[in-house]
Amino acid sequence: VTTYWCERAWLGAAGFVDGVVVEVDGTHITDVTRGAAPHGAEQLVGLTVPGFANCHSHAFHRALRGRTQQQRGDFWTWRETMYGVADRLDPDTYYALALATYREMAVTGITAVGEFHYLHHGAGGAPYGDPNAMGHSIIAAAHEAGLRITLLDACYLSAGFGAAPEGVQRRFSDGTVDVWRDRVTTLAADVTDPAVVVGAAIHSVRAVPHTDLGAVASALLDAPLHVHLSEQVAENTACLKRHGCTPTQLLAVQGVLTERLSAVHATHLTAGDIALLGNATCNACFCPTTERDLADGIGPSRRLADAGATLTLGSDSHAVIDMHEEMRAVELDERLHTQQRGHWTAEALLRAATVDGHRSLGFFDAGQIEPGAWADLVTIAAASPRTAGTGSDAETAVFAATAADVTSVIASGRRVELDTEGVGRALSDSISAVVAG
Ligand SMILES: [Zn+2]
Numbered sequence: 001v002t003t004y005w006c007e008r009a010w011l012g013a014a015g016f017v018d019g020v021v022v023e024v025d026g027t028h029i030t031d032v033t034r035g036a037a038p039h040g041a042e043q044l045v046g047l048t049v050p051g052f053a054n055c056h057s058h059a060f061h062r063a064l065r066g067r068t069q070q071q072r073g074d075f076w077t078w079r080e081t082m083y084g085v086a087d088r089l090d091p092d093t094y095y096a097l098a099l100a101t102y103r104e105m106a107v108t109g110i111t112a113v114g115e116f117h118y119l120h121h122g123a124g125g126a127p128y129g130d131p132n133a134m135g136h137s138i139i140a141a142a143h144e145a146g147l148r149i150t151l152l153d154a155c156y157l158s159a160g161f162g163a164a165p166e167g168v169q170r171r172f173s174d175g176t177v178d179v180w181r182d183r184v185t186t187l188a189a190d191v192t193d194p195a196v197v198v199g200a201a202i203h204s205v206r207a208v209p210h211t212d213l214g215a216v217a218s219a220l221l222d223a224p225l226h227v228h229l230s231e232q233v234a235e236n237t238a239c240l241k242r243h244g245c246t247p248t249q250l251l252a253v254q255g256v257l258t259e260r261l262s263a264v265h266a267t268h269l270t271a272g273d274i275a276l277l278g279n280a281t282c283n284a285c286f287c288p289t290t291e292r293d294l295a296d297g298i299g300p301s302r303r304l305a306d307a308g309a310t311l312t313l314g315s316d317s318h319a320v321i322d323m324h325e326e327m328r329a330v331e332l333d334e335r336l337h338t339q340q341r342g343h344w345t346a347e348a349l350l351r352a353a354t355v356d357g358h359r360s361l362g363f364f365d366a367g368q369i370e371p372g373a374w375a376d377l378v379t380i381a382a383a384s385p386r387t388a389g390t391g392s393d394a395e396t397a398v399f400a401a402t403a404a405d406v407t408s409v410i411a412s413g414r415r416v417e418l419d420t421e422g423v424g425r426a427l428s429d430s431i432s433a434v435v436a437g
Contacts, residue, residue, distance in 0.1 A: 001023060001024065001025045001030070002023075002024045002042065002413075003021060003022070003023055003024075003038055003040065003041040003042070004021070004022045004024065004041060004042050004043075004044055004377060004410070005019070005020070005021055005022075005036075005037035005038065005041040005042070005043050005044065006019075006020040006021075006022060006044045006048040006369075006377070006379070007019070007043070007044065007045045007046060007047075007048075007382075008020075008046070008047050008048065008382070008392055009022075009044075009047070009048040009049070009369055009377075010047070010048070010049045010050070010350065010369065010394070010397070011032070011369055011370075012351075012355070012368050012369075012370070015347070015393075015394075016047065016392065016393050016394065017034060019034055019035055019036060019037075020032065020033075020034055020048070020369070021033045021034070021035055021037075021038060021041065022369060022375075022377065024375040024410070024413050025413075026375075026413055027194075027195075027374060027375060027412045027413040027414075028365075028372065028373065028374055028375055028413065029369065029370065029371055029372065029373050029374075029375045030371055031371055032369055032370055032371055044377060044379040044408055045379070045382075045407075046379045046380050046381045046382045046383075046407055046408075047379065047380045047382050047387075047392055047396060047397055047401075048369070048377050048378065048379045048380075048408075049109075049350065049354065049369075049378050049380065049397055050354040050355065050366070050367045050368055050369055050373070050376050050377070050378070051109060051110065051111025051112065051354070051358075051366070051367070051374075051376025051377070051378050051409070051410075051411055052108075052109050052110045052111065052323040052353050052354060052357070052378065053110070053111070053112045053113075053114070053312070053313075053353065053354065053356075053357025053358040053360070053361055053363070053366070053367060054105055054110045054112070054113045054114065054313070054314055054315055054321075054323065054357075055114040055262060055283075055285045055312045055313060055314040055357045055360055055361060056114055056116055056226070056262075056264050056285050056287050056313075056314025056315070056316045057101075057105075057113050057114060057115050057116065057314060057315060057316065057318070058115075058116055058117075058118075058316065058317060058318075059094075059097060059098040059101045059102065059115060059138065059141070059318075060085055060086060060089055060094060060097055060098070060101075060119065060434075061082060061085075061316070061317040061318050062097065062100070062101040062104070062318040062321075062427070062431070063085045063097060063430075063431045063434055063435055064078075064081060064082060064085060064317065064318075064319075065318060065319055067081070067435065068081050068082075069293065069319070074294070074295055075231070075232055075294045075295065075296060076232075076234075078294055082317075083167065083168045083169075084168075084436060085434055085435060086119050086168050086171065087167070087168040087171070088434045088435075088436075089119060089434055090122070091128065091133040091134055091136075091137040092137070093430070093433050093434050094119070094134060094137050094138065094141075095137040095138075095140060095141050096426070096429070096430040096433065097430040097431065097433075097434060098115075098137065098138050098141035098142070099141040099144055099145055099426065099430070100423065100426035100427040100429075100430045100431075101318060101321075101427070102141055102142050102144075102145035102147050103145045103422075103423045103426060104318075104321050104423050104427060105145070105147060105315075105321055106145050106146050106147055106409060106411060106416045107403075107406065107409065107416060107418050107419075107420055107423055108321055108322060108323065108403035108406055109323065109378035109380075109403070109406045109409050110147065110321075110323060111146075111147060111148065111366075111374070111376040111378070111409070111411040111412065112147060112148040112149065112150070112357075112358055112361055112363055112366065112376075113142060113147050113148075113149050113150070114149075114150045114152055114199075114224070114226065114262075114285075114314065114360070114361045115138055115142070115149055115150070115151050115152060116152045116154055116201055116226055116228075116264070117134070117135060117138060117151055117152060117153055117154060117201075118154040118156050118172045118201075118203055119134055119171055119172060120132075120134055120135070120153075120171065120172060120173075120174065120183070121134075121170070121171045121172075121173075121174075122171065123171070124170055124171075125165070125170030125171055125173060125175075131183050131186075132183060132186065132187045132190070135151055135153060135187050136187075136190075138151060139151055139191070139196055142196075143193070143195070143196075146411045146412065146414055146416050147411065148195040148196070148197075148361075148363060148366075148374070148411075148412060149195070149196055149197070150196075150197040150198075150199050150224055150361040150362055150363070151187070151196070151197070151198050151199065152199045152200065152201040152224065152226045153180075153183075153184040153187060153198065153199070153200060153201060154172075154200075154201035154202070154203045154226075155174070155177060155180045155184075155200070155201065155202060155203060155207075155208050155212070155216045156169070156172035156173055156174075156203040156207045156208070157173055157174070157175070157176070157177065157180075157207060157208055157209060157212065158173075158206065158207050158208070158209060159206075159207070160206045160207070160238065161205075161206055161238055161239070161242045162209065162242075172203070172207075177208070177212040177215045177216060178215075180216070180219075181215065181216075181219045184198065184200060184219060184220065185219065185220070188220055188223070195412055197223060197224065197361060197362040197363065198220065198223060199220060199223040199224035199225060199226065199361075199362060200216055200217070200219050200220045200223060200224075200225050200226075201216075201225065201226040201227060202216050202217070202225070202226075202227040202228075202251075202256070203227075203228060204227065204228040204229070204235065204247075205227075205229075205235070205239055205247040205250050205251065206235055206238065206239075210243060210250055210254060213250070213251065213254035213256055214254045214255055214256070217254070217255060217256045217258075217261075223260070223362060224260055224262065224360060224361055224362045225256070225258075225260050225261050225262070226261070226262045226264055226285070227251065227256070227261065227262070227263060227264065228264050228265060229247055229248065229251070229263040229264060229265060229266050230246070230247050230248065230265065230266060230267055230268045230269055230273070231264075231265035231267050231268075231291070231294075231296050232267075232268070232296065233268050233297075235247060236268055246269075246270055246272070246273050248263075248269060248270075248272075248273035248276050248277060249272070249273070249276065252276045252280075257276060257277065257280035257282055258280055258282070259280065259281045259282065259283075261280070261282045261283065262282070262283040262284075262285045262312060262360050263277055263282050263283065263284050263285065263309075264285045264287065264314070264316075265285070265286070265287060265291065265296065265299060266284045266285075266286070266299050266300075266304060266309075267291060267296050267297045267298070267299040268297060268299075269299070269300055269304075274300060274303050274304055274307050274309075275307055277304060277307065277308075277309045278304060278306070278307020278308035278309045279307070279308055280308075281308050281309065281310065282309050282310075283309065283310045283311075283312045283356070283360040284299070284301065284304045284305075284309045284310070284311055284312070285312045285313065285314050285360070286299055286301055286311060286312070286313055286314075286326075286330055287313070287314045287315060287316035287317075287326070288313075288325075288326055288329030288330055288333055289315060289316075289319050289320040289322075289325055289326060289329060290314075290315065290316035290317040290318075290319055291316075292329070292333075293317065293319040293320075294317070298333045298334070298336070298337045301330050301333075301334060301343070301344070302334055302343045302344070310352075310356050310360070311330065311344075311348075311349075311352040311356065312352055312356055312357045312360045313326040313327065313330070313352050313353050313357060314326070321403065322402055322403035323353050323403070324397065324398065324401050324402055324403060324405075325402065325403075326353065327346075327349040327350065327352065327353050327398045328349070328398050328399050330344055330349060330352070331343055331344040331349065345394070346393070346394035346395045346397065346398035346399060347394045349398050350394055350397060350398060354367035354368070355367030355368050358374075374412055374413075375410060375412060375413040376410060376411055376412065377408070377409075377410040378406060378408070378409050378410075379406070379407050379408040379409075380396070380397055380401045380405050380406055380407070381401075381405045381406075381407050382396065384401075384404075384405045386400050386401060386402060386404075386405060387400045387401050387405055406418075
């Protein structure tokens with residue numbers, strides 16, 4: 001049993017309060033009280049919040065940071081560069097790259113990651129001896145970095161509304177939805193660690209034929225289900241041409257819209273799409289730093305939430321890994337879009353980055369500092385050059401702090417070593433092994 005004393009901590013509905021004593025037994029919180037620091041308690045000085053949930057990650061995209069930002073073009077030209085890295089990965093190099101990326105996440109206060117995983121197979125699409133070798137590498141990397149992980153195993157069968165996968169895309173495809181389902185149910189059965197959830201993903205309505213959407217959605221009935229949705233206008237246009245409806249409508253008809261679904265991006269939606277996602281109480285996973293980097297557009301976060309959807313957040317391509325930036329970007333993007341301020345409160349954004357995010361990943365007992373929850377405690381400096389004089393409240397955590405202000409991370413009861421130099425070396429080494437030139 002370890003006792004922590006938080007100088008000031010966020011207790012959800014009670015807000016930020018001074019002097020919080022947190023008892024941790026193993027991986028979970030057993031007691032939360034208020035008061036002075038007990039003798040022998042580990043002191044967490046600053047603002048302590050629950051661990052962040054990074055709900056949408058492609059770990060290998062971290063290798064593209066700084067290497068694609070000078071490009072012209074759009075999402076589709078960026079994707080060609082991304083495919084080049086994908087084609088050079090194997091279970092060993094991916095383990096090293098995912099471990100370095102997850103270590104970067106851990107030192108920023110992320111304690112659980114939703115890994116949207118589609119690079120399944122070897123060269124030309126040939127399965128490895130263990131068809132889940134890549135998935136096991138990613139899970140092992142998260143464990144080593146101290147993160148809980150929801151491996152969202154993505155079904156990818158088509159390069160676009162029936163077109164056959166080409167080149168590296170063949171490594172994403174299981175050929176048929178039945179082969180995908182057999183592989184992912186085997187993976188789910190193999191996993192016994194409570195810090196690991198295996199979920200399913202529809203890569204997109206481009207990549208899974210409409211007749212197979214229901215089979216993907218029903219493969220792991222109790223697990224999270226994620227889908228890339230309407231990130232690009234071109235997807236909507238192609239879907240309308242092929243099916244006479246929007247991607248959201250297509251998912252609705254196939255029974256995919258439920259409360260366990262996370263619609264990732266949800267950028268270019270009609271009013272009808274927003275109503276469908278809201279009425280089904282889906283999660284809408286926004287990835288603002290990637291969406292701005294890829295020139296995707298600004299999604300209707302406020303209207304989705306008003307319709308009944310739950311906002312969650314992810315760093316997706318990892319152009320930036322900083323959940324403070326993801327949180328504030330939701331509000332700041334709405335301001336740019338509407339020329340009005342005050343759409344999202346700081347506390348609502350904190351909920352998106354913590355309790356709501358963890359819940360969308362299948363960790364229902366996480367993201368809150370309360371008895372019974374996973375012991376995730378992230379402490380933010382309250383007197384850094386960025387945070388000093390800001391009032392030490394939710395606005396400090398969301399609108400002032402950056403990832404560099406995180407001074408202590410307890411993840412699933414274990415202290416994360418804030419070895420930023422070591423993380424930097426691990427990133428350099430693992431990235432130089434997989435980038436060209
Ligand atoms: Zn993505």
